[in-house]
């Protein structure tokens with residue numbers, strides 16, 4: 001067994017230290033000054049590229065420090081710092097762009113309209129980033145900035161990675177391999193735990209390693225393992241940190257044995273840092289379970305290895321049911337994820353030749369949702385005004401709905417809301433749209449969509465992972481599947497409540513079932529902070545007038561509009577508290593006191609010590 005590394009006591013990070021490490025450096029004012037002063041177009045292009053690149057470097061430096069800080073916070077059990085780091089990371093990219101945009105707008109107003117300068121500056125930028133690993137990231141930053149500077153114009157800036165696109169990224173570059181033979185021993189696992197290089201002590205490393213080895217042996221059993229058979233354990237050379245947890249991620253590989261083909265088992269070792277030391281809390285070996293634990297519907301992990309393409313590929317290989325683009329968001333690369341998702345949608349269209357058409361299910365009164373039949377994504381726009389069937393008396397307006405979608409992207413989604421990828425000024429070829437959808441988009445009087453020659457330009461475009469809307473799922477599911485879905489729906493409502501989210505439109509048709517059969521809320525125009533809702537015990541009084549949002553828990557079941565009496569009963573039996581005012585009031589109190597309930601992101605049955 002590998003000798004344990006010596007452990008220094010982890011030191012909590014001081015507020016000043018975090019502040020310093022995550023502070024974005026000022027823009028390069030000398031360069032900006034030179035840019036403002038010059039009239040020479042070549043100098044302007046060169047200086048603009050340098051100004052933006054220097055801002056990107058400021059951003060990238062800080063964003064790369066955060067995973068290491070997250071590791072220190074985990075080691076020091078400093079949970080408030082962990083939360084702060086996540087918040088800082090998610091806002092950092094926009095903060096860096098917003099730092100520069102007003103300066104450029106004020107000093108060089110012609111940037112918004114200059115048709116010559118941008119291509120010349122882009123060529124300078126591309127030359128400046130050539131050969132850098134994060135060239136595509138720098139280019140995405142450039143495009144985001146440009147989009148902001150020309151945002152008043154109907155001039156979309158592509159989300160394409162262009163020349164900086166990375167064609168191949170083999171996960172091999174981020175994997176550490178241990179070669180051994182079956183059965184995998186506790187000593188081998190202990191070696192892997194040591195190799196992770198934590199600077200704090202384990203509570204019972206050998207005991208945990210033995211339990212983990214047992215869990216792995218049980219998971220390998222269906223793959224026909226033979227004692228002495230060679231095996232490779234490939235673990236990403238990266239820590240992954242989120243909330244109070246950390247994990248090691250990789251896979252176990254068994255070679256083609258003649259009577260058995262090559263076999264792969266995904267592996268996630270979930271770690272906690274308890275008061276008395278590090279523990280292996282759970283071992284996951286099922287791709288769907290990994291996907292749930294690594295869900296893009298939760299706060300992202302901070303990955304200490306900077307090779308984001310290889311990590312995203314590896315995660316995609318381990319969790320193939322989730323599209324590649326969203327794997328980037330899971331490790332905090334939201335903006336690259338945005339580029340990757342758009343690239344994927346365009347590639348899907350090129351490959352399948354399918355057209356975008358209205359998404360299956362109930363038509364929205366607030367949104368228009370569309371997709372291609374085999375696409376992994378749904379695209380959505382928000383109408384300027386709801387249709388006549390809109391349920392509520394008052395519509396908050398397009399900006400407010402977009403704000404809610406954006407809020408859901410930024411908060412800790414606690415596992416039961418989708419991540420919303422929100423694009424602005426996107427151009428999609430007209431040929432991608434089915435004629436009926438094209439007519440609807442252009443004729444519904446939606447001010448945010450226009451036709452620009454052979455393309456549609458969208459002021460905003462929301463992209464989500466495609467689910468099966470709950471009513472469609474229930475209509476086609478077996479009795480057991482339907483029952484599970486309805487019970488999962490209750491869990492989904494509870495998880496959202498734990499994230500201080502209440503969907504005032506209780507209707508079950510706002511929810512969908514994913515490829516791993518979890519239920520998620522996908523419609524956010526009616527979400528409110530749970531803490532702002534008035535919970536009533538009594539029934540409604542005719543003619544009664546109440547200010548604000550009022551919710552009567554006994555009306556929950558009716559609100560969900562699940563017609564099947566058996567399914568209603570299943571929901572009631574599994575979640576009786578959802579129909580009781582006490583549950584909601586207790587939760588509101590806990591949220592107001594800052595006691596956020598824990599969200600479990602793997603089944604309790606996978607814990608090593610239950």
Ligand SMILES: Nc1ncnc2c1ncn2[C@@H]1O[C@H](COP(=O)(O)OP(=O)(O)OP(=O)(O)O)[C@@H](O)[C@H]1O
Nearest residue numbers: 359360361362364365366367369464466467522523
């Ligand atoms: N992520 C998704 N996956 C699959 N289908 C979706 C998704 N988002 C929306 N849809 C489909 O599009 C329809 C309309 O979307 P959505 O519910 O967001 O619109 P809405 O106008 O906000 O609805 P409502 O009228 O209930 O407020 C849904 O009923 C569903 O059929």
